[in-house]
Amino acid sequence: MRENLITLIGRGKTKLISESILCSHCLQSHSEPAELLYDNVLSHFLDSKEIVCGEIIVPLSKIIPEVVSLSVPIITDFEVYNVIGYGGFAQVFKGRLNNQLIAIKQLKLKPGDNMHSKFEEFRHEVFMMGDLDHPNVVKLHGITLKPFQMIMEFVPLGNLNSCLMNPDMDELLSWEVRLKIAKEIAYGMRYLHSHNPPIVHRDLRSPNIFISSLDPTAKTHAKVADFGLANYSMPVLFEMLPTWQWLAPEVINPLSKSYDERSDIYSYGIVLWEIASRSHPFAEFEQFITRSVTIFEEE
Numbered sequence: 001m002r003e004n005l006i007t008l009i010g011r012g013k014t015k016l017i018s019e020s021i022l023c024s025h026c027l028q029s030h031s032e033p034a035e036l037l038y039d040n041v042l043s044h045f046l047d048s049k050e051i052v053c054g055e056i057i058v059p060l061s062k063i064i065p066e067v068v069s070l071s072v073p074i075i076t077d078f079e080v081y082n083v084i085g086y087g088g089f090a091q092v093f094k095g096r097l098n099n100q101l102i103a104i105k106q107l108k109l110k111p112g113d114n115m116h117s118k119f120e121e122f123r124h125e126v127f128m129m130g131d132l133d134h135p136n137v138v139k140l141h142g143i144t145l146k147p148f149q150m151i152m153e154f155v156p157l158g159n160l161n162s163c164l165m166n167p168d169m170d171e172l173l174s175w176e177v178r179l180k181i182a183k184e185i186a187y188g189m190r191y192l193h194s195h196n197p198p199i200v201h202r203d204l205r206s207p208n209i210f211i212s213s214l215d216p217t218a219k220t221h222a223k224v225a226d227f228g229l230a231n232y233s234m235p236v237l238f239e240m241l242p243t244w245q246w247l248a249p250e251v252i253n254p255l256s257k258s259y260d261e262r263s264d265i266y267s268y269g270i271v272l273w274e275i276a277s278r279s280h281p282f283a284e285f286e287q288f289i290t291r292s293v294t295i296f297e298e299e
Contacts, residue, residue: 072130073142075151089118101154128227136188138225161206164278172214178275181222188224193261204267205246206274245281246270
């Protein structure tokens with residue numbers, strides 16, 4: 001297994017370098033090891049199915065320990081209610097754990113999705129959130145393995161973008177409340193950047209900030225979330241991300257060689273503009289950008 005996965009510098013970030021895995025049971029019994037296809041192993045894991053080699057059930061923890069073993073609690077006893085949201089590769093349920101409301105994020109792959117990359121992003125979010133503890137960062141309570149889910153703090157009012165764009169929120173979104181939200185986002189980001197090395201969120205935007213209250217007297221109003229793309233700054237990162245409206249110039253510029261946690265500061269500035277204007281950033285350019293990308297893909 002150690003020959004199939006290589007651990008990258010970004011603490012816990014793994015990259016597939018082989019399409020097959022040698023059966024651990026065969027190796028322990030000193031027989032000729034069977035090769036298990038990585039896609040099949042991952043599919044069985046996501047579908048909560050057992051891995052069978054011959055007539056022997058092989059524990060998943062022995063086949064892909066780097067993927068299964070995460071330093072967060074394994075939760076088994078909780079209630080699941082209704083679906084409350086969808087993401088690019090996940091769906092979120094509302095539930096209850098020990099008389100406390102929770103959000104349950106479940107990996108959901110569609111036909112044609114890259115299983116390796118989506119699973120790795122989901123697993124990496126678990127890894128990143130397991131180290132975080134701050135009132136302005138969404139808390140991860142633990143995970144489940146059958147199926148693979150994240151059990152997180154439930155934030156009742158949804159994401160900041162939805163709140164800002166909802167005309168029914170006009171009276172609640174006073175300038176006093178909006179200032180508190182802006183400050184608390186900054187507190188959460190300062191906490192991430194104060195880690196050694198700093199944690200770069202890389203996807204800070206209004207849909208990834210969740211609102212717990214719009215009451216001016218409340219202790220907490222805003223929480224930063226969605227850490228699937230977050231990484232430790234080492235000290236620079238390479239890679240352009242698709243949410244261009246919030247990206248810093250050094251991230252968008254193809255000639256730029258690197259960027260670090262300061263790119264989050266630019267994204268925070270865009271979020272401040274959203275809070276002040278209650279508008280979508282660069283909405284006047286969206287049609288042009290979409291058309292340009294489509295033409296580029298066709299060519």
